[in-house]
Amino acid sequence: MIDSLRAKYSEEPVAVGVTSNGGVIEVLKAPDGQTWTILFTYPSGPSCLVASGEAWEYLEDKLKGPAA
8 A cells, every 4th residue: 555655646554553442553745745644544454535635734843933
């Protein structure tokens, strides 16, 4: 699935986490932030697309405010 998102949208993983049941959540985004995808992989192996969209922004960048 990641290879397909990479080929079609140039998305790459930018965050990953493990859920309490052992599943894996992955966030992918395009370098320009135009598209993003969230995937969930079950401990037993299957993966599913949870959400996808456009116009990704990092909140941390917004919260920092203007450069001093």
